Amino acid sequence: MIEISFTKMHGLGNDFILINCIEQPEIINLELEDLSKTLCHRRFGIGADQILLLCPSEIADFKMKIYNADGSEVEMCGNGIRCLAKYIWDRGLSKKDILEIETLAGIIKPERAGDMVKVDMGEPILEPEKIPVAIESPPPIIDYPLQIEEKNFKITCISMGNPHAVIFLNEEVSDFPVSTYGPLIERHPIFPNKTNVEFVNVQSRTRLSMRVWERGSGETMACGTGASAVGVAAMLKGLTERNISINLLGGDLLIHWHANNHVYMTGPAVEVFQGIVHYSAAYRKDRRRHPRRSCSIAIEFSEKGKSRSIPCTCIDISESGMGITSDYELEIGQIISFKIKDVQHPKSAVVIWSKKDQCQYRAGLMFI
Numbered sequence: 126m127i128e129i130s131f132t133k134m135h136g137l138g139n140d141f142i143l144i145n146c147i148e149q150p151e152i153i154n155l156e157l158e159d160l161s162k163t164l165c166h167r168r169f170g171i172g173a174d175q176i177l178l179l180c181p182s183e184i185a186d187f188k189m190k191i192y193n194a195d196g197s198e199v200e201m202c203g204n205g206i207r208c209l210a211k212y213i214w215d216r217g218l219s220k221k222d223i224l225e226i227e228t229l230a231g232i233i234k235p236e237r238a239g240d241m242v243k244v245d246m247g248e249p250i251l252e253p254e255k256i257p258v259a260i261e262s263p264p265p266i267i268d269y270p271l272q273i274e275e276k277n278f279k280i281t282c283i284s285m286g287n288p289h290a291v292i293f294l295n296e297e298v299s300d301f302p303v304s305t306y307g308p309l310i311e312r313h314p315i316f317p318n319k320t321n322v323e324f325v326n327v328q329s330r331t332r333l334s335m336r337v338w339e340r341g342s343g344e345t346m347a348c349g350t351g352a353s354a355v356g357v358a359a360m361l362k363g364l365t366e367r368n369i370s371i372n373l374l375g376g377d378l379l380i381h382w383h384a385n386n387h388v389y390m391t392g393p394a395v396e397v398f399q400g401i402v403h404y405s406a407a408y409r410k411d412r413r414r415h416p417r418r419s420c421s422i423a424i425e426f427s428e429k430g431k432s433r434s435i436p437c438t439c440i441d442i443s444e445s446g447m448g449i450t451s452d453y454e455l456e457i458g459q460i461i462s463f464k465i466k467d468v469q470h471p472k473s474a475v476v477i478w479s480k481k482d483q484c485q486y487r488a489g490l491m492f493i
């Protein structure tokens with residue numbers, strides 16, 4: 126059982142469990158799919174649509190990893206990145222007004238905009254093979270006919286880093302059976318990576334209303350990438366201007382498809398509460414980048430801020446970490462210092478797992 130500190134946040138009711146993996150680096154070593162499924166569960170967990178992991182990045186200010194409630198890892202989350210930016214600013218983790226956040230969809234830039242957060246969502250992707258959607262037709266895919274049971278839909282396909290199928294309805298979106306057709310379209314074989322599905326009504330040339338069925342999470346109160354895709358779809362079809370507001374179940378987002386081809390999304394981000402969850406951790410199978418050599422070397426370590434030396438045995442070692450056995454129990458996240466005679470290695474490590482093994486303790490350490 127490990128303790129995980131988290132912050133519950135939402136963007137227009139699309140809710141997130143944000144975990145700071147810079148402060149808790151051991152989290153990255155967990156089975157993250159299991160973690161997301163467990164924590165997002167609305168009855169047995171904390172409850173959320175997605176988990177967001179704040180991580181260090183080598184190419185941007187920070188990295189955001191995102192997992193849906195069903196455990197699937199996703200490329201991008203528009204409401205999530207506004208919440209992540211607010212978390213970073215509120216805790217003084219960066220003084221920059223425009224952040225660069227690495228995601229699986231590339232580097233996305235959230236910017237302070239008064240009480241709101243404006244996000245440069247990048248350029249929409251229209252090529253069918255990149256969305257991806259198995260339709261052999263030149264881009265853009267607009268109003269492609271798709272029959273689902275007795276209903277004939279027309280889908281407009283766009284990727285904002287993640288896939289979206291946008292459907293403009295003649296009937297009222299507020300009464301539409303989103304939870305009947307959403308999952309059938311999400312898993313339709315023409316979407317090899319599944320898809321998010323947006324159902325839309327046009328109110329005027331500057332205002333739309335929509336509901337969204339999110340891939341891997343079900344119907345949510347809002348979706349930032351979804352609203353961006355809907356804005357692009359409406360503009361491609363000539364239904365609206367390039368600067369519009371979109372009403373979702375949780376409130377409004379502003380979408381601007383700029384002449385530079387970037388989509389800008391503006392909306393709120395809210396922190397709800399902080400907490401600590403006790404989690405029965407499953408660890409990732411061995412995905413080490415550096416192979417470990419077995420050994421048996423007696424070493425001593427000391428805990429950060431303490432001078433007492435504690436004996437232990439190093440039982441395997443690689444470029445990035447080592448395994449030890451000791452009579453002393455170490456805690457996950459604890460930082461220790463040590464020295465191994467005649468071996469070149471960093472002098473500090475963080476404990477990424479720890480368990481009792483018969484009458485001794487075993488721990489995995491990552492060099493820092």
Ligand SMILES: N[C@@H](CCC[C@H](N)C(=O)O)C(=O)O
Pocket residue numbers: 139175193199200201202203204205287288321339340341342345347348349350351
């Ligand atoms: N809620 C998000 C999108 C989250 C990911 C999505 N469910 C997917 O699987 O692509 C947003 O605000 O963009």
